[in-house]
Amino acid sequence: MKIGLLGHGVVGSGVTAITDSCARKKVRRLEVTRILVKDESELTDPRCTLNVEEILQDPEIELVAECMGGLEPAHTMVSRALEAGKHVVTSNKKMFANYCEELFGLAQENGVTIRYEASVGGGIPWMSNLTRIKRLESVLSFRGILNGTTNYILTRMEETGRDFEECLAEAQKLGYAEKNPTDDIEGYDVMYKAAITAMKAFNATPALDAIPMYGIANVSSVDLAWAAEKNCSLKLLACGSDDGKSISLWVMPVFLKKEDILANVSGNFNAIECNSETLGKASFIGQGAGSLPTAHAVVQDMLDVYVGQDTALGEMESRTICNDNIHAQFYIRTENREFFRPVTREVLLSGAIITEVMPLSEIDRMIKESEDAALFAAMVYAE
Protein backbone atom coordinates (compact mmCIF):
# COMPACT_ATOMS: atom_id res chain seq x y z
CA MET A 1 0.00 0.00 0.00
CA LYS A 2 1.47 3.36 -1.04
CA ILE A 3 1.46 6.08 1.60
CA GLY A 4 1.83 9.85 1.52
CA LEU A 5 3.25 11.34 4.72
CA LEU A 6 2.43 14.92 5.74
CA GLY A 7 5.16 16.26 8.05
CA HIS A 8 8.59 14.81 8.77
CA GLY A 9 9.33 16.05 12.28
CA VAL A 10 9.52 14.03 15.51
CA VAL A 11 6.61 11.66 14.71
CA GLY A 12 6.89 11.67 10.90
CA SER A 13 10.57 10.73 10.93
CA GLY A 14 9.75 7.94 13.39
CA VAL A 15 7.16 6.65 10.92
CA THR A 16 9.68 6.43 8.05
CA ALA A 17 12.28 4.91 10.41
CA ILE A 18 9.85 2.07 11.21
CA THR A 19 8.36 1.52 7.75
CA ASP A 20 11.75 1.75 6.00
CA SER A 21 13.55 -0.67 8.31
CA CYS A 22 10.92 -3.15 9.48
CA ALA A 23 11.49 -6.57 7.95
CA ARG A 24 8.08 -7.96 8.88
CA LYS A 25 6.19 -8.99 5.81
CA LYS A 26 3.07 -6.90 6.33
CA VAL A 27 4.98 -3.76 7.29
CA ARG A 28 7.12 -4.13 4.16
CA ARG A 29 3.90 -3.73 2.19
CA LEU A 30 3.51 -0.23 3.68
CA GLU A 31 5.55 1.95 1.39
CA VAL A 32 5.94 5.66 2.13
CA THR A 33 6.38 7.02 -1.39
CA ARG A 34 6.00 10.78 -0.78
CA ILE A 35 6.79 13.02 2.20
CA LEU A 36 5.51 16.59 2.45
CA VAL A 37 8.00 18.97 4.06
CA LYS A 38 7.82 22.73 4.49
CA ASP A 39 11.23 24.03 3.71
CA GLU A 40 13.75 23.45 0.90
CA SER A 41 16.41 22.67 3.49
CA GLU A 42 14.33 19.59 4.46
CA LEU A 43 14.47 18.06 0.96
CA THR A 44 16.93 15.46 2.23
CA ASP A 45 15.17 12.33 0.92
CA PRO A 46 14.25 11.79 -2.76
CA ARG A 47 10.65 11.15 -1.60
CA CYS A 48 10.35 14.65 -0.09
CA THR A 49 8.25 17.29 -1.79
CA LEU A 50 7.10 20.82 -1.03
CA ASN A 51 3.93 20.32 -3.06
CA VAL A 52 1.02 18.59 -1.32
CA GLU A 53 -0.70 18.03 -4.71
CA GLU A 54 1.93 15.38 -5.46
CA ILE A 55 0.32 13.40 -2.63
CA LEU A 56 -3.35 14.35 -2.91
CA GLN A 57 -3.48 13.88 -6.69
CA ASP A 58 -1.40 10.71 -6.86
CA PRO A 59 -3.89 7.92 -7.65
CA GLU A 60 -1.44 5.29 -6.39
CA ILE A 61 -1.38 6.72 -2.86
CA GLU A 62 -4.12 4.98 -0.88
CA LEU A 63 -3.37 6.35 2.58
CA VAL A 64 -2.30 9.75 3.90
CA ALA A 65 -0.63 9.95 7.32
CA GLU A 66 -0.84 13.42 8.87
CA CYS A 67 1.94 14.16 11.37
CA MET A 68 2.23 17.97 10.97
CA GLY A 69 0.22 19.16 13.98
CA GLY A 70 -1.88 22.31 14.38
CA LEU A 71 -5.31 23.11 12.96
CA GLU A 72 -4.41 24.44 9.51
CA PRO A 73 -3.35 23.44 6.96
CA ALA A 74 -3.66 19.96 8.53
CA HIS A 75 -7.46 20.08 8.60
CA THR A 76 -7.77 21.14 4.95
CA MET A 77 -5.23 18.59 3.73
CA VAL A 78 -6.85 15.74 5.68
CA SER A 79 -10.33 16.73 4.37
CA ARG A 80 -9.02 16.80 0.81
CA ALA A 81 -7.34 13.41 1.23
CA LEU A 82 -10.64 11.89 2.41
CA GLU A 83 -12.53 13.56 -0.44
CA ALA A 84 -9.99 12.06 -2.84
CA GLY A 85 -10.89 8.59 -1.49
CA LYS A 86 -7.71 8.11 0.55
CA HIS A 87 -7.67 6.61 4.06
CA VAL A 88 -6.22 8.90 6.72
CA VAL A 89 -4.16 8.24 9.84
CA THR A 90 -3.46 11.19 12.11
CA SER A 91 -1.49 11.81 15.30
CA ASN A 92 -2.86 15.34 15.60
CA LYS A 93 -5.16 15.54 18.66
CA LYS A 94 -5.83 19.27 18.32
CA MET A 95 -7.07 19.04 14.74
CA PHE A 96 -8.94 15.79 15.33
CA ALA A 97 -10.70 16.90 18.55
CA ASN A 98 -11.90 20.04 16.77
CA TYR A 99 -13.08 18.44 13.51
CA CYS A 100 -13.77 14.76 14.26
CA GLU A 101 -17.49 14.85 13.46
CA GLU A 102 -16.93 16.50 10.09
CA LEU A 103 -14.02 14.17 9.25
CA PHE A 104 -15.96 11.01 10.16
CA GLY A 105 -18.74 12.24 7.86
CA LEU A 106 -16.29 12.82 5.01
CA ALA A 107 -14.71 9.40 5.52
CA GLN A 108 -18.12 7.70 5.44
CA GLU A 109 -19.24 9.61 2.32
CA ASN A 110 -16.09 8.55 0.50
CA GLY A 111 -15.94 4.94 1.69
CA VAL A 112 -12.64 5.30 3.55
CA THR A 113 -11.54 5.38 7.21
CA ILE A 114 -9.79 7.84 9.49
CA ARG A 115 -7.74 6.51 12.39
CA TYR A 116 -6.14 8.37 15.29
CA GLU A 117 -4.55 5.91 17.74
CA ALA A 118 -1.45 8.10 18.25
CA SER A 119 -3.52 11.18 19.11
CA VAL A 120 -4.16 9.98 22.69
CA GLY A 121 -1.60 8.21 24.84
CA GLY A 122 1.14 8.26 22.15
CA GLY A 123 2.34 4.68 21.82
CA ILE A 124 -0.15 3.16 24.29
CA PRO A 125 -2.76 1.13 22.40
CA TRP A 126 -5.60 2.98 24.12
CA MET A 127 -8.06 3.64 21.27
CA SER A 128 -7.79 0.07 19.96
CA ASN A 129 -8.36 -1.38 23.43
CA LEU A 130 -11.44 0.82 23.87
CA THR A 131 -12.70 -0.50 20.54
CA ARG A 132 -12.24 -4.10 21.73
CA ILE A 133 -14.01 -3.45 25.04
CA LYS A 134 -16.91 -1.82 23.20
CA ARG A 135 -17.44 -4.91 21.04
CA LEU A 136 -18.80 -6.54 24.22
CA GLU A 137 -20.10 -3.80 26.48
CA SER A 138 -20.30 -0.11 27.27
CA VAL A 139 -17.39 1.73 28.81
CA LEU A 140 -18.59 3.12 32.14
CA SER A 141 -15.72 5.45 33.00
CA PHE A 142 -12.08 6.30 32.40
CA ARG A 143 -9.42 8.37 34.14
CA GLY A 144 -5.86 8.94 33.22
CA ILE A 145 -2.60 10.84 33.10
CA LEU A 146 -2.55 11.84 29.43
CA ASN A 147 0.26 14.37 29.32
CA GLY A 148 3.86 13.33 29.90
CA THR A 149 5.22 16.89 30.09
CA THR A 150 3.08 17.91 33.05
CA ASN A 151 3.56 14.53 34.72
CA TYR A 152 7.32 15.01 34.44
CA ILE A 153 7.10 18.51 35.95
CA LEU A 154 4.86 17.41 38.85
CA THR A 155 7.09 14.37 39.52
CA ARG A 156 10.21 16.55 39.64
CA MET A 157 8.50 19.12 41.89
CA GLU A 158 7.52 16.28 44.24
CA GLU A 159 10.99 14.68 44.20
CA THR A 160 13.09 17.84 44.56
CA GLY A 161 10.86 20.41 46.29
CA ARG A 162 11.79 22.84 43.49
CA ASP A 163 9.27 25.29 42.08
CA PHE A 164 7.32 25.03 38.85
CA GLU A 165 9.47 27.35 36.69
CA GLU A 166 12.66 25.46 37.49
CA CYS A 167 11.11 22.05 36.71
CA LEU A 168 9.54 23.39 33.51
CA ALA A 169 12.96 24.69 32.39
CA GLU A 170 14.46 21.26 33.15
CA ALA A 171 11.71 19.54 31.09
CA GLN A 172 12.41 21.94 28.20
CA LYS A 173 16.14 21.24 28.38
CA LEU A 174 15.48 17.50 28.17
CA GLY A 175 13.11 17.93 25.22
CA TYR A 176 10.04 16.85 27.25
CA ALA A 177 8.41 20.28 27.01
CA GLU A 178 8.10 22.56 24.01
CA LYS A 179 9.53 26.09 23.91
CA ASN A 180 5.95 27.35 24.10
CA PRO A 181 4.47 24.99 26.70
CA THR A 182 1.01 26.63 26.87
CA ASP A 183 -1.00 23.71 25.43
CA ASP A 184 0.56 21.32 27.94
CA ILE A 185 0.60 23.36 31.15
CA GLU A 186 -2.78 25.08 30.68
CA GLY A 187 -4.48 21.72 30.10
CA TYR A 188 -5.47 22.09 26.40
CA ASP A 189 -3.51 19.02 25.30
CA VAL A 190 -5.23 16.86 27.92
CA MET A 191 -8.62 18.39 27.11
CA TYR A 192 -8.30 17.42 23.41
CA LYS A 193 -7.35 13.88 24.47
CA ALA A 194 -10.24 13.71 26.94
CA ALA A 195 -12.66 14.74 24.18
CA ILE A 196 -11.28 12.11 21.76
CA THR A 197 -11.46 9.45 24.49
CA ALA A 198 -15.08 10.40 25.31
CA MET A 199 -15.91 10.19 21.63
CA LYS A 200 -14.47 6.70 21.38
CA ALA A 201 -15.63 5.43 24.78
CA PHE A 202 -19.10 6.98 24.94
CA ASN A 203 -19.89 7.70 21.26
CA ALA A 204 -20.27 11.29 22.34
CA THR A 205 -19.10 14.41 20.57
CA PRO A 206 -18.72 16.90 23.41
CA ALA A 207 -18.34 20.62 22.80
CA LEU A 208 -14.74 21.37 23.72
CA ASP A 209 -15.59 24.61 25.53
CA ALA A 210 -17.99 22.73 27.83
CA ILE A 211 -15.19 20.64 29.34
CA PRO A 212 -13.94 22.08 32.67
CA MET A 213 -10.22 22.45 32.10
CA TYR A 214 -7.62 23.25 34.76
CA GLY A 215 -3.91 22.84 34.15
CA ILE A 216 -0.78 23.23 36.27
CA ALA A 217 0.50 26.62 35.06
CA ASN A 218 -0.14 28.14 38.53
CA VAL A 219 1.03 25.20 40.64
CA SER A 220 3.58 26.02 43.34
CA SER A 221 5.86 24.08 45.68
CA VAL A 222 3.45 24.88 48.57
CA ASP A 223 0.81 22.77 46.83
CA LEU A 224 3.23 19.84 46.54
CA ALA A 225 4.22 20.32 50.20
CA TRP A 226 0.56 19.92 51.20
CA ALA A 227 0.36 16.79 49.01
CA ALA A 228 3.35 15.30 50.90
CA GLU A 229 1.78 16.16 54.26
CA LYS A 230 -1.37 14.26 53.24
CA ASN A 231 0.56 11.30 51.79
CA CYS A 232 -0.67 12.20 48.32
CA SER A 233 0.76 12.80 44.84
CA LEU A 234 -0.55 15.58 42.65
CA LYS A 235 -1.46 14.42 39.12
CA LEU A 236 -3.13 16.18 36.20
CA LEU A 237 -6.03 13.88 35.28
CA ALA A 238 -8.63 13.60 32.56
CA CYS A 239 -11.76 11.81 33.75
CA GLY A 240 -15.04 10.84 32.16
CA SER A 241 -18.03 8.65 32.90
CA ASP A 242 -21.30 7.66 31.29
CA ASP A 243 -24.35 6.70 33.34
CA GLY A 244 -26.47 6.13 30.26
CA LYS A 245 -28.25 9.47 30.63
CA SER A 246 -25.45 11.99 30.65
CA ILE A 247 -21.68 12.02 30.46
CA SER A 248 -19.26 13.73 32.81
CA LEU A 249 -15.93 14.93 31.47
CA TRP A 250 -13.27 17.11 33.10
CA VAL A 251 -9.56 17.93 33.27
CA MET A 252 -8.03 18.93 36.60
CA PRO A 253 -5.07 18.29 38.89
CA VAL A 254 -6.03 15.79 41.61
CA PHE A 255 -4.44 14.98 44.97
CA LEU A 256 -4.33 11.18 44.84
CA LYS A 257 -3.57 8.93 47.80
CA LYS A 258 -0.15 7.24 47.36
CA GLU A 259 -1.78 3.79 47.23
CA ASP A 260 -3.69 4.82 44.08
CA ILE A 261 -2.13 3.18 41.03
CA LEU A 262 -2.05 6.50 39.13
CA ALA A 263 -0.20 8.24 42.00
CA ASN A 264 2.76 5.98 41.26
CA VAL A 265 3.07 6.75 37.57
CA SER A 266 6.05 9.09 37.43
CA GLY A 267 8.22 10.95 34.94
CA ASN A 268 6.95 11.44 31.44
CA PHE A 269 4.83 8.28 31.42
CA ASN A 270 1.11 8.20 30.64
CA ALA A 271 -1.38 5.91 32.36
CA ILE A 272 -5.03 5.34 31.63
CA GLU A 273 -7.60 3.27 33.46
CA CYS A 274 -11.06 2.31 32.29
CA ASN A 275 -13.96 0.50 33.82
CA SER A 276 -16.57 -1.65 32.13
CA GLU A 277 -19.07 -4.22 33.36
CA THR A 278 -17.40 -7.60 32.87
CA LEU A 279 -13.76 -6.56 32.33
CA GLY A 280 -13.83 -4.34 35.40
CA LYS A 281 -10.89 -1.99 35.81
CA ALA A 282 -8.13 -2.25 33.20
CA SER A 283 -5.01 -0.06 33.21
CA PHE A 284 -2.68 0.87 30.39
CA ILE A 285 0.72 2.43 31.13
CA GLY A 286 3.43 3.43 28.69
CA GLN A 287 5.17 6.04 26.57
CA GLY A 288 2.66 8.80 25.92
CA ALA A 289 5.00 10.55 23.49
CA GLY A 290 8.35 10.27 21.72
CA SER A 291 9.31 9.70 18.12
CA LEU A 292 9.28 5.90 17.88
CA PRO A 293 6.53 5.02 20.41
CA THR A 294 4.15 7.50 18.75
CA ALA A 295 5.19 6.41 15.26
CA HIS A 296 4.55 2.81 16.36
CA ALA A 297 0.89 3.74 16.94
CA VAL A 298 0.70 5.50 13.54
CA VAL A 299 2.12 2.43 11.77
CA GLN A 300 -0.27 0.13 13.68
CA ASP A 301 -3.15 2.25 12.33
CA MET A 302 -1.72 1.91 8.81
CA LEU A 303 -1.58 -1.86 9.25
CA ASP A 304 -5.20 -1.91 10.45
CA VAL A 305 -6.18 -0.15 7.23
CA TYR A 306 -4.02 -2.51 5.18
CA VAL A 307 -5.54 -5.67 6.68
CA GLY A 308 -9.04 -4.18 6.69
CA GLN A 309 -9.45 -4.23 10.47
CA ASP A 310 -12.83 -2.77 11.38
CA THR A 311 -12.61 -0.05 14.00
CA ALA A 312 -15.84 1.74 13.09
CA LEU A 313 -17.42 3.75 15.87
CA GLY A 314 -21.12 3.25 15.26
CA GLU A 315 -23.70 5.98 15.74
CA MET A 316 -22.32 9.19 17.24
CA GLU A 317 -24.52 11.25 19.50
CA SER A 318 -24.16 14.89 20.35
CA ARG A 319 -24.40 14.67 24.16
CA THR A 320 -24.13 17.39 26.73
CA ILE A 321 -21.61 17.26 29.51
CA CYS A 322 -23.00 17.31 33.03
CA ASN A 323 -20.58 17.40 35.97
CA ASP A 324 -23.30 17.88 38.64
CA ASN A 325 -22.81 14.32 39.89
CA ILE A 326 -19.07 14.66 40.46
CA HIS A 327 -18.84 15.55 44.15
CA ALA A 328 -15.53 16.20 45.91
CA GLN A 329 -13.60 18.59 48.10
CA PHE A 330 -11.45 21.08 46.22
CA TYR A 331 -8.13 22.74 47.03
CA ILE A 332 -8.14 26.39 45.97
CA ARG A 333 -5.16 28.76 46.30
CA THR A 334 -6.22 32.27 45.43
CA GLU A 335 -5.80 35.91 46.41
CA ASN A 336 -9.59 36.15 46.35
CA ARG A 337 -10.24 33.84 49.33
CA GLU A 338 -13.21 35.84 50.55
CA PHE A 339 -15.16 34.93 47.42
CA PHE A 340 -14.96 31.23 48.35
CA ARG A 341 -15.92 31.74 52.02
CA PRO A 342 -19.44 30.25 51.68
CA VAL A 343 -17.97 26.89 50.59
CA THR A 344 -14.75 26.92 52.70
CA ARG A 345 -14.28 24.02 55.14
CA GLU A 346 -10.66 24.70 56.13
CA VAL A 347 -8.02 27.40 55.63
CA LEU A 348 -4.49 25.97 55.40
CA LEU A 349 -1.35 27.66 56.78
CA SER A 350 -0.28 28.45 53.22
CA GLY A 351 -3.51 30.42 52.74
CA ALA A 352 -5.03 27.84 50.40
CA ILE A 353 -8.52 26.65 51.25
CA ILE A 354 -10.19 23.25 51.25
CA THR A 355 -13.85 23.42 50.28
CA GLU A 356 -16.73 21.40 51.59
CA VAL A 357 -17.82 18.43 49.46
CA MET A 358 -19.53 20.06 46.49
CA PRO A 359 -20.30 19.44 42.81
CA LEU A 360 -17.51 20.02 40.28
CA SER A 361 -19.93 22.04 38.16
CA GLU A 362 -20.48 24.44 41.09
CA ILE A 363 -16.79 25.02 41.90
CA ASP A 364 -16.10 25.43 38.17
CA ARG A 365 -18.73 28.17 38.00
CA MET A 366 -17.35 29.90 41.13
CA ILE A 367 -13.73 29.78 39.90
CA LYS A 368 -14.75 31.39 36.61
CA GLU A 369 -16.73 34.11 38.42
CA SER A 370 -13.82 34.83 40.82
CA GLU A 371 -11.66 35.99 37.91
CA ASP A 372 -8.29 35.29 39.53
CA ALA A 373 -5.85 34.45 36.72
CA ALA A 374 -3.27 33.19 39.27
CA LEU A 375 -5.68 30.80 41.02
CA PHE A 376 -4.62 27.16 41.41
CA ALA A 377 -7.38 24.56 41.72
CA ALA A 378 -7.24 20.82 42.33
CA MET A 379 -9.57 18.06 43.40
CA VAL A 380 -8.83 16.30 46.65
CA TYR A 381 -8.72 12.51 46.95
CA ALA A 382 -10.80 11.58 43.90
CA GLU A 383 -11.43 7.83 43.59
Ligand SMILES: NC(=O)c1ccc[n+]([C@@H]2O[C@H](COP(=O)([O-])OP(=O)(O)OC[C@H]3O[C@@H](n4cnc5c(N)ncnc54)[C@H](OP(=O)(O)O)[C@@H]3O)[C@@H](O)[C@H]2O)c1
Ligand atom coordinates in the same frame (compact mmCIF):
# COMPACT_ATOMS: atom_id res chain seq x y z
N1 LIG B 1 6.03 14.40 19.51
C1 LIG B 1 5.31 13.48 20.12
O1 LIG B 1 5.81 12.73 20.93
C2 LIG B 1 3.85 13.34 19.82
C3 LIG B 1 3.09 12.36 20.50
C4 LIG B 1 1.74 12.20 20.18
C5 LIG B 1 1.16 13.02 19.23
N2 LIG B 1 1.92 13.99 18.63
C6 LIG B 1 1.25 14.84 17.65
O2 LIG B 1 1.79 14.56 16.37
C7 LIG B 1 1.81 15.77 15.56
C8 LIG B 1 3.24 16.03 15.09
O3 LIG B 1 4.05 16.21 16.24
P1 LIG B 1 5.65 16.28 16.13
O4 LIG B 1 6.14 16.22 17.53
O5 LIG B 1 6.16 15.34 15.14
O6 LIG B 1 5.80 17.77 15.61
P2 LIG B 1 7.09 18.38 14.83
O7 LIG B 1 8.33 17.71 15.29
O8 LIG B 1 6.98 19.85 14.93
O9 LIG B 1 6.83 17.90 13.34
C9 LIG B 1 5.87 18.44 12.52
C10 LIG B 1 6.52 18.62 11.17
O10 LIG B 1 5.54 19.01 10.23
C11 LIG B 1 6.08 20.11 9.50
N3 LIG B 1 5.03 20.95 8.96
C12 LIG B 1 4.20 21.80 9.60
N4 LIG B 1 3.40 22.42 8.72
C13 LIG B 1 3.72 21.95 7.50
C14 LIG B 1 3.26 22.20 6.19
N5 LIG B 1 2.31 23.10 5.96
N6 LIG B 1 3.83 21.54 5.17
C15 LIG B 1 4.82 20.64 5.39
N7 LIG B 1 5.30 20.36 6.59
C16 LIG B 1 4.76 21.01 7.65
C17 LIG B 1 6.93 20.86 10.49
O11 LIG B 1 7.85 21.71 9.83
P3 LIG B 1 8.42 23.01 10.60
O12 LIG B 1 9.15 22.48 11.80
O13 LIG B 1 9.29 23.64 9.58
O14 LIG B 1 7.23 23.84 10.98
C18 LIG B 1 7.61 19.70 11.20
O15 LIG B 1 8.75 19.25 10.51
C19 LIG B 1 1.24 16.86 16.45
O16 LIG B 1 -0.13 16.99 16.22
C20 LIG B 1 1.46 16.32 17.87
O17 LIG B 1 0.50 16.81 18.79
C21 LIG B 1 3.22 14.17 18.88
